[in-house]
Amino acid sequence: MYLLGVQSVPIIFVxxxxxxxxxILELAFHxxxxxxxxxxxxxxxxxxxxxxxxxxxxCLLLTSRIGAGIAAEIGSMKVTEQLDALKMLSIDFxxxxxxxxxxxxxxxxxxxxxxxxxxxxxxxxFLATQKLGTSPGEYLxxxxxxxxxxxxxxxxxxxxxxxxxxxFIAAYQGFTCGTGSAAVGEAATQAVVRTSLSIIIADFIxxxxxxxx
Amino acid sequence: xxxxxxxxxxxxxxxxxxxxxxxxxFQNKTKWNQVVEQIFQVGxxxxxxxxxxxxxxxxxxxxxxxLQLKDFGAEAFLGGLSTSATxxxxxxxxxxxxxSGKVGAYTSAELxxxxxxxxxxxxxxxxxxxxxxxxxxxxxAVVISSFLLLIVGLMMTIFGGVMFAExxxxxxxNYIYNIPSxxxxxxxxxxxxxxxxxGVLIAVVSCYKGYYARGGSVGVGAAVQSCSxxxxxxxxxxxxxxxxxxSTLQDLFNVGYL
Numbered sequence: 001m002y003l004l005g006v007q008s009v010p011i012i013f014v015x016x017x018x019x020x021x022x023x024i025l026e027l028a029f030h031x032x033x034x035x036x037x038x039x040x041x042x043x044x045x046x047x048x049x050x051x052x053x054x055x056x057x058x059c060l061l062l063t064s065r066i067g068a069g070i071a072a073e074i075g076s077m078k079v080t081e082q083l084d085a086l087k088m089l090s091i092d093f094x095x096x097x098x099x100x101x102x103x104x105x106x107x108x109x110x111x112x113x114x115x116x117x118x119x120x121x122x123x124x125x126f127l128a129t130q131k132l133g134t135s136p137g138e139y140l141x142x143x144x145x146x147x148x149x150x151x152x153x154x155x156x157x158x159x160x161x162x163x164x165x166x167x168f169i170a171a172y173q174g175f176t177c178g179t180g181s182a183a184v185g186e187a188a189t190q191a192v193v194r195t196s197l198s199i200i201i202a203d204f205i206x207x208x209x210x211x212x213x
Numbered sequence: 214x215x216x217x218x219x220x221x222x223x224x225x226x227x228x229x230x231x232x233x234x235x236x237x238x239f240q241n242k243t244k245w246n247q248v249v250e251q252i253f254q255v256g257x258x259x260x261x262x263x264x265x266x267x268x269x270x271x272x273x274x275x276x277x278x279x280l281q282l283k284d285f286g287a288e289a290f291l292g293g294l295s296t297s298a299t300x301x302x303x304x305x306x307x308x309x310x311x312x313s314g315k316v317g318a319y320t321s322a323e324l325x326x327x328x329x330x331x332x333x334x335x336x337x338x339x340x341x342x343x344x345x346x347x348x349x350x351x352x353x354a355v356v357i358s359s360f361l362l363l364i365v366g367l368m369m370t371i372f373g374g375v376m377f378a379e380x381x382x383x384x385x386x387n388y389i390y391n392i393p394s395x396x397x398x399x400x401x402x403x404x405x406x407x408x409x410x411x412g413v414l415i416a417v418v419s420c421y422k423g424y425y426a427r428g429g430s431v432g433v434g435a436a437v438q439s440c441s442x443x444x445x446x447x448x449x450x451x452x453x454x455x456x457x458x459x460s461t462l463q464d465l466f467n468v469g470y471l
Contacts, residue, residue: 044281052277053303057449060310064441068318072434079430181329181430185322188437192314197262200307204269207276 042128042139043146046121050151051211054117056203059109059162063195066108067170070101071191074174075184083175101167109163110156117155154210161206162199169195223443226425231417234352237345247350248357256358259315260365266311267304267366271373274299279381291378292388293395299370300396300404306452308366309411312359313444317419320351321440324423325433333424348424352416359412367404403459410455411448418444 074097077083086093125139170191177187237243278295327333327347336343371392378388419440426436 047281048277051280052273056307060307061442061445064314064445065438068434068438068441072431072438076430076434181433182322182326184430185318185326185433185437188434189314189318189322192318192437192441193262193311196311196314197266200266200269200273200311204273204276207273211276211280 042124042134043142045124046143047146047151049120049124050117050147050155052203052207054120055109055113055155055158055162056199058113058116059159059166059199060196062105062109062112062163063166063199064192066105067166067191067195068188070167070170071174071177072184072188074171075177075187078174078177079179079181079184098167098171101171102164105167106160106163109159109166113155113159154206158203158206161202165198165202166195169198227417227421230421230424233344234349234417234420237349238353242345243349243353244346248353251350251354252358255316255319255354256362259312259358259362262311262315263308263362263366264369266308267369268373268376270304270307270366271295271299271370271375272377274303274370275374275377276381279378279383289387290391290395291383292374292391293393295374296371296392297396297400299374300367301400302452302456304367304370305363305404305407305411306448308363308370309359309408309415309448310445312362312411313415313419313441313448316355316359316362317415317444318437318441320355320416321419321423321426322433322437324348324351324420325426325436328424328426329429329432344424348420352420355416355419356409356412359415360409363408363411364405367408399459399463403455407452407455410451414447414451415444418447 074083083093086096121143125136128134128139129136173187173191173194177183275291275295278298279291282291282294324347333343333347336346375385375388379385422436422440422443426432428435
């Protein structure tokens with residue numbers, strides 16, 4: 001299952017690199033609109049990245065990769081009666097199938113979130129030097145000044161919780177899947193939809209608990 | 214090397230696929246009554262999910278922007294800034310992510326099941342073109358319904374922001390009053406263009422991946438998975454490209470600023 005995390009690395013790198021570029025562009029526009037200068041753009045984009053978009057976008061990408069994969073895999077195991085075979089051998093399939101995926105998903109969600117924020121900041125630094133004329137050192141300096149250590153810890157807690165949601169919802173959809181290949185597609189679809197929706201709702205609850213109280 | 218060849222083949226295939234659909238549309242071969250039926254199938258069912266997602270996305274952005282503005286005592290800008298950031302960027306992307314799961318994965322799973330159970334081959338045997346009868350209504354239905362759902366979702370993000378502002382004690386009327394001072398017509402045009410393009414992306418990718426799925430129930434699962442991964446990556450890529458194009462145009466003609 002650790003393989004799943006490693007295979008998702010290129011996809012997440014490319015996407016989050018673009019997210020980093022995009023954040024700089026959009027924030028530069030807003031800052032120019034409101035404050036009429038863009039010195040604080042790197043700080044704002046880094047804070048928004050660490051607090052919010054880093055964990056959420058990484059975990060939504062992981063959902064479509066790992067979540068749909070787990071649901072399809074367990075679903076087709078059920079359709080081809082491999083789950084019944086496990087039951088015959090008196091192997092507890094929660095223990096055998098779900099727990100390793102859970103550990104793998106939590107681990108890869110946390111690692112990939114950290115990596116992806118690094119990539120996004122790198123992309124941001126690139127565009128900030130090109131478009132806004134900040135030097136890379138200045139960029140890093142503002143980022144370290146505005147992003148506090150507690151932000152990073154909270155971001156990792158978020159990633160771990162999203163990483164827990166993915167395999168459990170997906171495995172549940174796989175176990176309750178009906179018969180035939182139509183049911184496998186249905187299970188994978190439902191897994192992606194329910195996991196993404198619960199990630200967004202969990203993100204709202206966590207952000208509210210962390211920051212607004 | 215193998216991976217890049219596969220990438221080129223996939224994107225080439227998608228472009229040819231969408232060109233074929235466009236040609237068939239211009240030859241007036243779309244069955245519009247089937248399109249309406251499909252819009253009901255895909256669109257109306259996703260409405261509840263889109264509304265929920267929109268509310269939460271709006272509230273999340275309001276929390277984050279509020280936190281950052283608090284440090285500067287500029288909370289008067291909350292309504293305008295959070296609405297503008299959500300409409301231009303975060304809103305379309307996150308809602309399109311959810312729609313690519315709901316609408317896109319549903320369509321590709323359905324088409325892949327048809328392919329795997331030889332229903333598409335049956336249509337071919339009858340001398341009919343499966344693209345004309347099965348794919349074309351679905352593509353147009355997905356384009357239209359995802360576009361409309363994205364617009365509904367974006368409206369709900371504004372509403373979610375207002376609700377959250379009321380919770381944390383910013384006057385809702387102040388919040389709404391502040392919106393037009395920062396959200397320009399250009400921003401709204403950008404978000405509408407983004408919504409339409411994301412709808413087209415979801416439609417083409419999911420129909421392509423579903424149509425070319427092979428190999429039993431494992432194949433159906435694989436098609437759904439690769440469909441949603443490709444969708445997400447293309448959405449992020451095109452979001453960046455559109456933002457880039459918009460900022461270049463705004464700088465060139467000096468429009469969209471206050």
